[in-house]
Amino acid sequence: MHPRIDDPGHIKGVRTVATIEFTKGIVVVLAALGVFSMRHKDIWGVAESFLEFFHVNPLHHYVGVFIDLVYRVSDVRLWKIAVVAAVYVILRFIEAYGLWYIRPWAEWLAFASGAVYIPFEAADLFRRPNWFRVLVIAVNLLIVLYMLMLRLEAAKKHGAARHSAQSG
Numbered sequence: 091m092h093p094r095i096d097d098p099g100h101i102k103g104v105r106t107v108a109t110i111e112f113t114k115g116i117v118v119v120l121a122a123l124g125v126f127s128m129r130h131k132d133i134w135g136v137a138e139s140f141l142e143f144f145h146v147n148p149l150h151h152y153v154g155v156f157i158d159l160v161y162r163v164s165d166v167r168l169w170k171i172a173v174v175a176a177v178y179v180i181l182r183f184i185e186a187y188g189l190w191y192i193r194p195w196a197e198w199l200a201f202a203s204g205a206v207y208i209p210f211e212a213a214d215l216f217r218r219p220n221w222f223r224v225l226v227i228a229v230n231l232l233i234v235l236y237m238l239m240l241r242l243e244a245a246k247k248h249g250a251a252r253h254s255a256q257s258g
Contacts, residue, residue: 100240103240104190104192105190107233108189112183112186115186118178122172126168184199185199197237197240198237200234200237201238204234205234208230212227
């Protein structure tokens, strides 16, 4: 049996994080489907059509890097990427489900899985600073600290309830 959470602020906050985690999973699914769908296609033709549609200069450095990366992806490497993406998505969806239903284990999972990324995000931010990276690490830090705060408050309430039960 799970303890009832009657605090609307707690529910709203945790469900907001659940929505963020679910959205991250959906983005990875869509990106993986996009990459996977190109595996047997003429990558140059697809890239040209894409660039033409969005009026992007194909000689731009980042466009060339992306095209080169997709072109070099072999079927074996693609399957490895697919497995990692699948594990990531499953973890995000399990976490989102648990958070939506206000499960303590999901709050711990959100804390731990978010904390794992912080050193990598920080290193990436220092290597190539931009506003998007600042936003990513800021959102992740807020989620990690919020989940930690919720779990510490729950532990404090649980300890106080146990103490009053023993002394009463």
